[in-house]
Amino acid sequence: MILSNTEEIPGRTIREFYGVVTGSTVRAKHIGRDFMASLKNLVGGELKGYTELLNEARQEALERMSEQARSIGANAVVNVRFSTSSVAQGAAELFAYGTAVKVD
Amino acid sequence: MTGAAIKLGFPLLLLFGTYLIGSAVEKTHYREIRIREARSRRFPTVNFRTPPKSWNIVGAEMVAGNVVISIDYFKRFLAGLRMLFGGRVASYESLLDRARREAILRMKETAFERGYNAVINVRIETSRLASSNRKGEGTAGVEILAFGTAVKFAK
Numbered sequence: 001m002i003l004s005n006t007e008e009i010p011g012r013t014i015r016e017f018y019g020v021v022t023g024s025t026v027r028a029k030h031i032g033r034d035f036m037a038s039l040k041n042l043v044g045g046e047l048k049g050y051t052e053l054l055n056e057a058r059q060e061a062l063e064r065m066s067e068q069a070r071s072i073g074a075n076a077v078v079n080v081r082f083s084t085s086s087v088a089q090g091a092a093e094l095f096a097y098g099t100a101v102k103v104d
Numbered sequence: 105m106t107g108a109a110i111k112l113g114f115p116l117l118l119l120f121g122t123y124l125i126g127s128a129v130e131k132t133h134y135r136e137i138r139i140r141e142a143r144s145r146r147f148p149t150v151n152f153r154t155p156p157k158s159w160n161i162v163g164a165e166m167v168a169g170n171v172v173i174s175i176d177y178f179k180r181f182l183a184g185l186r187m188l189f190g191g192r193v194a195s196y197e198s199l200l201d202r203a204r205r206e207a208i209l210r211m212k213e214t215a216f217e218r219g220y221n222a223v224i225n226v227r228i229e230t231s232r233l234a235s236s237n238r239k240g241e242g243t244a245g246v247e248i249l250a251f252g253t254a255v256k257f258a259k
Contacts (some may be wrong), residue, residue, distance in 0.1 A: 002164065002165065003165065003166040004154055004165075004166055004225075004253045005153065005166055005225050005227065005240050005251060005253050006164075006224060006225045006253045007153060007154075008154075009157050009164050010159075010164045010224070010253065011159040011161035011162050011163060011164060012164070018129075019203075038110050039147070042118070042177045043122050043124055043125045043126055043129065043174075043176050043177070044122070044125075044126045044129065044130075044174055044175055044176025044177075044178075044179060045129045045133075045173065045174065045176070046171055046172065046173055046174075046198070046203075046206075047172040047174050047245045048172075050148060050172035050245055050247070051170055051171055051172045052248075054170055054172065054247055054249075055170055058168070058170070060228060064150065080166060082229065082251065083250065084229075084231045084247070084249075086233070086256065087132075092233065
């Protein structure tokens with residue numbers, strides 16, 4: 001599965017368009033990480049636990065999107081976009097979407 | 105008397121302590137960013153949607169880099185003072201600048217490690233993580249995400 005956030009895959013030609021595919025995941029922070037983060041909030045700087053958490057969640061969303069694209073016979077997703085929204089306190093939805101296509 | 109001294113002394117101590125640690129962390133981070141930026145200066149990252157015609161591209165893949173940062177106690181205090189008068193909140197500017205450059209560097213380094221020669225269509229997104237306290241007020245951190253399409257040139 002080739003992913004790209006451009007409208008076409010550089011160096012490839014698009015043969016067929018399938019339509020929009022989506023993937024999302026909702027994650028909550030866990031207490032241990034939250035506690036470390038609140039300590040880190042005093043001195044500032046990077047919250048490594050959260051960086052990792054969001055990175056993993058985004059990978060998961062991309063994986064689900066790729067899975068959907070694969071199931072309809074596509075081999076690439078172009079114009080991939082991300083969107084993050086907090087649905088409730090302490091939980092965030094990471095959402096990825098793009099257009100499934102077939103390239104050669 | 106001692107009660108008042110403790111009540112006043114603790115926030116002051118916290119303010120001073122976080123100022124020292126926060127500015128030391130910022131200084132080392134900026135030094136590290138400058139070194140890494142100098143090292144990857146010849147690695148083109150552009151926000152064009154389509155690559156320049158002169159590039160002969162043979163492969164592509166999406167890459168991303170993210171970072172979550174928090175604001176230290178001292179900077180929040182400074183910003184609080186700033187809210188009274190309005191104007192530039194310089195203490196937050198440097199923080200966001202650091203985070204954005206760090207996210208871009210992470211994206212570039214991922215692309216470089218995987219053997220790509222450039223990144224096109226770079227986009228940067230900023231989102232706020234709500235704190236998980238009862239009301240969901242306040243900010244637990246700010247996430248910066250940089251992503252783009254890494255491309256490989258024909259030899």
